[in-house]
């Protein structure tokens with residue numbers, strides 16, 4: 001039941017996942033070219049856009065630096081893009097770093113003390129910053145000041161350092177993980193949602209224009225439907241479909257070309273890839289739809305527990321195909337339908353009552 005017995009090892013296989021929302025090296029280079037440059041170009045996220053627009057316009061009208069902004073949401077939804085737009089709209093430079101890159105408070109002090117007035121500091125994965133750095137950030141955000149500690153032990157002294165006013169844009173996939181004192185210091189928090197298929201169609205049409213690829217509305221809709229609500233995935237699938245269109249068709253993307261191309265890459269009509277389908281297939285075919293324990297399910301697909309839990313399950317749960325219950329993993333009726341299988345007469349073992357099966 002291993003979903004790929006002969007391929008490269010797990011890490012390599014997962015790196016190659018087309019439907020992974022995290023960026024890879026290739027992505028970051030192409031993404032730079034595809035990033036919307038202002039709020040008008042930024043597709044979807046109407047609420048966040050409207051609220052942010054007010055925050056920025058008001059700050060500009062006052063001639064002040066914008067309040068600190070926290071952006072929360074899954075990978076690939078546009079947090080980095082939005083931070084760049086914030087800087088562009090404020091006419092300010094931007095410095096980009098991330099929580100894991102700041103190991104010591106001194107690292108943060110060095111960055112903060114070199115900021116220009118009004119500069120935007122984008123701190124990705126802010127929840128992964130070290131504790132001492134986080135504490136230094138509190139004071140920097142509130143008073144535009146840091147205490148640099150010189151020396152060690154009883155002789156250590158704190159030298160206060162004034163900072164120019166700046167705007168911190170923090171990004172996190174897990175707003176709940178931020179300590180409240182940090183969360184409270186942001187003047188505005190934007191929650192980024194997964195995109196609707198029609199919004200992703202607009203993202204795809206826009207990217208196709210920039211990449212000079214001919215695509216019709218149905219072709220864009222076909223790719224959008226498989227993009228798991230995530231612009232980064234939509235752009236990546238578009239590039240793979242473009243390859244296929246160039247090699248196997250006349251370079252133009254319509255529904256048929258998009259569908260055939262994504263068939264080759266094993267991304268199905270709902271955006272599930274091979275790993276997702278292997279997990280779902282095992283749950284249905286070997287365990288009658290569950291409930292089954294995570295470890296057993298992982299062994300059945302020849303994967304690590306963590307891979308199944310962190311890589312495959314979140315999307316399956318989001319799609320309403322799999323449920324995590326106290327008794328184990330359970331397939332929903334939609335899972336049977338998606339894989340074209342018929343559920344056992346009385347539901348899976350012990351499933352009765354869970355979904356009314």
Ligand SMILES: Nc1ncnc2c1ncn2[C@@H]1O[C@H](COP(=O)(O)OP(=O)(O)OP(=O)(O)O)[C@@H](O)[C@H]1O
Pocket residue numbers: 021022023030031032034035036041042043044045074075076077078079080081082124171203231232235
């Ligand atoms: N609203 C949008 N409109 C058009 N393109 C978008 C939008 N949001 C994101 N994109 C595109 O998706 C890609 C990924 O966006 P971005 O790097 O900003 O995501 P992110 O949330 O910062 O991801 P991560 O947290 O993984 O760094 C970029 O190519 C960007 O151009």
